[in-house]
Amino acid sequence: MDTTGKNIREASLPEITTFLTAHGEKAFRAKQIWQWIWQRGVTTFEEMSNLSKTTRELLAAHYYFDSLTIHRTQTATDGTTKTAWRLHDGEIIESVLIPGNQKFTVCVSSQVGCKLGCKFCATGTLGFKRNLSPGEIFEQVIAARKSAEAQGISLSNIVFMGMGEPLLNYENVLQAIERLTAEDGLAMSPYRITVSTAGIPDKIRQLADDGVRFNLAVSLHAAKETTRTALMPVNKAYPLKDIAESLKYFVGKTGTRPTFEYLLLKDINDSLEDAKALALYCRQFPIKINLIEYNPVEGSGFRHSPDKHRDEFVKYLEGCNMVVHVRHSKGQDIDAACGQLAGRPATP
DSSP states (O other): OOOOSEEGGGSOHHHHHHHHHHTTOOTTHHHHHHHHHHTSOOOSGGGOTTSOHHHHHHHHHHEEOOOOEEEEEEEOTTSOEEEEEEOTTSOEEEEEEEEOSSOEEEEOOOEEEOSSOOTTOSGGGGOEEEEOOHHHHHHHHHHHHHHHHHTTOOEEEEEEOSSSOGGGGHHHHHHHHHHHHSTTTTOOOGGGEEEEESOOHHHHHHHHHTTOOSEEEEEOOOSSHHHHHHHOGGGGTSOHHHHHHHHHHHHHHHOOOOEEEEEEBTTTTOSHHHHHHHHHHHTTSOOEEEEEEOOOOTTOOOOBOOHHHHHHHHHHHHHTTOEEEEEOOOOGGGTOSTTOOSSSOOOO
């Protein structure tokens, strides 16, 4: 891919307008170009059919798209589709299109790899390569929307639960969401977008200060300090107390109820004592709890919690008036479920 010039998706509307008028083009063309990029989601200048060939060639000489190309696509028995994307610099990321009841949800990545190294997550074994640009995040959604519409169903929800820690790519993630929700972008409701974090307290506070309207989910996975540190090394830097304080601040400023994601692991965090610790921790703020079934990751050593343990866990939390949802995984047979994204094909 020719990446001379500037990434067009990093150019503002005024910048494009100034560029065009400086080259003898009409200023109103900038709005047309903007619509092609952010409303129609094109990835080449050739697709901008209402521009003259001369204008398209002018743009191509000074700008480029940081486009994704399909590296591999796999479809699970339940209809979940995982796409591995090759980026313009050769790196690989993955996104997952998940079918629901007459709707689709896309799970997008925000980084190439991840630096947090959570023990149950395949992405954490890759290390961290780089942040994704707003355009690279946006394009994952555009591709998912086209795929969903081709099946006669709309794309309903976006979850930032793919590869990477979204809040460690804060500016680019928020810029992508701004384009996804803007009237001159995809105009999606922010309430249909969920950003999932391992818990970065200063960034959670920043979200509150920035007045975000999308949903916040925190990957908690344990309410005991030693257990969480063993599962998530990031807990050493950002312990449970600090996360709790940031969530109180977030709820106070936004008035929204975050969600805890809790991965049930056999003999690790699925006992009644663990449920009691979780209930006690959750009393500090209004919260929803998503209990997630473990999806095998090669070499992790973790095992799926028995149904009996899960049911007892749920029963205890509901007895404490907690809002609990058990999330059944999809796409397991193609390594597309939670914690399985690692930019490699499923084992046969």
